[in-house]
Amino acid sequence: MAPMPESRPYHHGDLRSTLLAGAERTLREKGAGALSLRELAREAGVSHAAPGRHFKDKQALLNALALSGYDRLGQALEAADDPALPLQRRLTALARAYLAFSLDNPELLELMYARKHEPDASEQMAAAVDRTVGSLERVIADAQERGEIIAGDPQHLTLLTGATLQGIASFAAGGMLPAETALDGIEELVHLLLHGLKPR
Amino acid sequence: MAPMPESRPYHHGDLRSTLLAGAERTLREKGAGALSLRELAREAGVSHAAPGRHFKDKQALLNALALSGYDRLGQALEAADDPALPLQRRLTALARAYLAFSLDNPELLELMYARKHEPDASEQMAAAVDRTVGSLERVIADAQERGEIIAGDPQHLTLLTGATLQGIASFAAGGMLPAETALDGIEELVHLLLHGLKPR
DNA sequence: ACAACAATGCTGACAGCGTCAACAAAGATG
DNA sequence: CATCTTTGTTGACGCTGTCAGCATTGTTGT
Numbered sequence: 001m002a003p004m005p006e007s008r009p010y011h012h013g014d015l016r017s018t019l020l021a022g023a024e025r026t027l028r029e030k031g032a033g034a035l036s037l038r039e040l041a042r043e044a045g046v047s048h049a050a051p052g053r054h055f056k057d058k059q060a061l062l063n064a065l066a067l068s069g070y071d072r073l074g075q076a077l078e079a080a081d082d083p084a085l086p087l088q089r090r091l092t093a094l095a096r097a098y099l100a101f102s103l104d105n106p107e108l109l110e111l112m113y114a115r116k117h118e119p120d121a122s123e124q125m126a127a128a129v130d131r132t133v134g135s136l137e138r139v140i141a142d143a144q145e146r147g148e149i150i151a152g153d154p155q156h157l158t159l160l161t162g163a164t165l166q167g168i169a170s171f172a173a174g175g176m177l178p179a180e181t182a183l184d185g186i187e188e189l190v191h192l193l194l195h196g197l198k199p200r
Numbered sequence: 201m202a203p204m205p206e207s208r209p210y211h212h213g214d215l216r217s218t219l220l221a222g223a224e225r226t227l228r229e230k231g232a233g234a235l236s237l238r239e240l241a242r243e244a245g246v247s248h249a250a251p252g253r254h255f256k257d258k259q260a261l262l263n264a265l266a267l268s269g270y271d272r273l274g275q276a277l278e279a280a281d282d283p284a285l286p287l288q289r290r291l292t293a294l295a296r297a298y299l300a301f302s303l304d305n306p307e308l309l310e311l312m313y314a315r316k317h318e319p320d321a322s323e324q325m326a327a328a329v330d331r332t333v334g335s336l337e338r339v340i341a342d343a344q345e346r347g348e349i350i351a352g353d354p355q356h357l358t359l360l361t362g363a364t365l366q367g368i369a370s371f372a373a374g375g376m377l378p379a380e381t382a383l384d385g386i387e388e389l390v391h392l393l394l395h396g397l398k399p400r
Numbered sequence: 401a402c403a404a405c406a407a408t409g410c411t412g413a414c415a416g417c418g419t420c421a422a423c424a425a426a427g428a429t430g
Numbered sequence: 431c432a433t434c435t436t437t438g439t440t441g442a443c444g445c446t447g448t449c450a451g452c453a454t455t456g457t458t459g460t
Contacts, residue, residue, distance in 0.1 A: 011426060011437060038417065047439050049419080054437090058418065113374055114310060129376065149397045156385065159377065160392050163367030164360065170370065171363055174313055176329065185356065192360050196396025197349045211408060211455060238446065247410050249448080254408090258447065402460090409454070417446070425438070430431100 008045060016054040018044045023065055027107045037061070062111060063125070069108045070128035073101050077135040087148045090139055092190045095165055099186060102169035103179050109169065136162055164193060208245060216254040218244045223265055227307045237261070262311060263325070269308045270328035273301050277335040287348045290339055292390045295365055299386060302369035303379050309369065336362055364393060 012018065022040045037058055038048045055061040080097035082090060102109050137158045143149040149157065168189065172182040212218065222240045237258055238248045255261040280297035282290060302309050337358045343349040349357065368389065372382040 009426085015437080036417065037419095048417095049440080050438060052419070056419095110314060113370060114314075143397075147399065150399045152388075156388065157392070157397060159368070159371070159385075160364065160389055161397075163371055164364045165367065166370060167363030167365065167367030168359070170313060170366060171359070177359070185359075188352075188356065189360055192357070192396070194396050194398045196392070196394050196398075197343075197357060197361075198394045198396075199347070199350045200400065209455085215408080236446065237448095248446095249411080250409060252448070256448095403458100404460100405456100405458080407454100407456075410452080412449105412451090414449085415447095418444100420441105420443080422441090423439080425436100427434100427436075429434075 012044065012046055012050075015044060015046060015050060019051055019054060019061065020064060020068065023061060024068075024108070027065065027111070028105065032062075032107055032111055035062075065108065066112045067124055067128055069105065069112045070125070070132050073098075073112075074128065074132045074135070076101050077132065081135050081139065083138075083142065087139075087143045087146075088190060088194060091161075091194070092187055094135060094139060095168075095186050095190055096183070098165050099169055099172060099182055102173045103182070106173035109173055113166070113170075133158065133162060136165075161193060164189070212244065212246055212250075215244060215246060215250060219251055219254060219261065220264060220268065223261060224268075224308070227265065227311070228305065232262075232307055232311055235262075265308065266312045267324055267328055269305065269312045270325070270332050273298075273312075274328065274332045274335070276301050277332065281335050281339065283338075283342065287339075287343045287346075288390060288394060291361075291394070292387055294335060294339060295386050295390055296383070298365050299369055299372060299382055302373045303382070306373035309373055313366070313370075333358065333362060336365075361393060364389070 019040050022043050023035060026035050026040070035058075037051045037055075041048050041051050044050075051061070055064065076097050077094060080093050082093060085093065137154065140149065140158050140161065141154050144151065144154055144157075168177070168182060171177040172179055219240050222243050223235060226235050226240070235258075237251045237255075241248050241251050244250075251261070255264065276297050277294060280293050282293060285293065337354065340349065340358050340361065341354050344351065344354055344357075368377070368382060371377040372379055
């Protein structure tokens, strides 16, 4: 337990990433409200004002966090999308990936969606969102071309699908729907989405 | 502009409601992050610690705010539900009411859904949620009895429908979907929900 | 009527926070 | 090797939520 003077080099070397990593850990463990720049600085072994060099604002840190969230979500979705699959299974895989991400990172997801697009950095953010939605849009568009899905503005259809996913994910992440129930129900959910509520 | 000593009675008389009202105004105008107990106290013309008598915590105030949100949302939904309407129009009316509320109170909605169910006051909260979801569940159940909707666990179906609504509302409230577009698209959205994405 | 009590206010203090300005060390550049 | 830039440090400021102790008012039981 010796303090271990440690004689850190004056320059941390990788403070920015360290801060982001710490922030994400705190976010996951204690929620967004418990995030403090000073605390992060302490954990990184650096003075209380050091974070200011890398993030002008607390908000700037949160933005960066959200951005990296979109990045990882986008990757997860792209990795989960297999264009060779038949429509229903393809959609199911995508939905499962989205839900899994939401359950793994509920606080991060909240951060990502709570974004009030203040003009700064909104550009990157918008691009990230587009990329995230891209996977879904591609599936819809493909299916439409093959006639597996009704005609209509693909953006509208993507919106409906995305909204449903987002809704379920938000329910599950918020705890008003047990994780297992949500995951188990995915198949049925996609089926309903495709076939509708009315009897055929 | 005289300070007008005003000689307020020592007891404010209705501080609790005044605080809640002020909080909601701030919430609507400047967002949840800008909410400060001390500022609210100043606006109400009381000392900085007075709010503590009515809300043990800042969180307690937020909970109360969310609770009243559920109340009003529930009322709006119940008022919008006309059991005499045919299914599709009935659902559309409900969806429109939900969306309208979300667009009117985006920050409040965020608060309501960001609820981490800490054991305290979660009881009231859960009841409020149930009441809110009730309207929707009733529509689904009614339609099922009449055979206008496929069989299956009504809770599942309600969940799908509710999730879709919540998703759209969250998109719209978050600004990634213009309000007008969302409102105009409701009819189509309900249609898609009922008939599914696949061609018939 | 009045004493006791509960409810609701006030003041003052505390630690923690984000942010800024002024200064210092280390790297990078020419 | 001198100079400039980047990235640290320290110290201060005003703000916040919360608490303890005290004051005033309203209510209740006798």
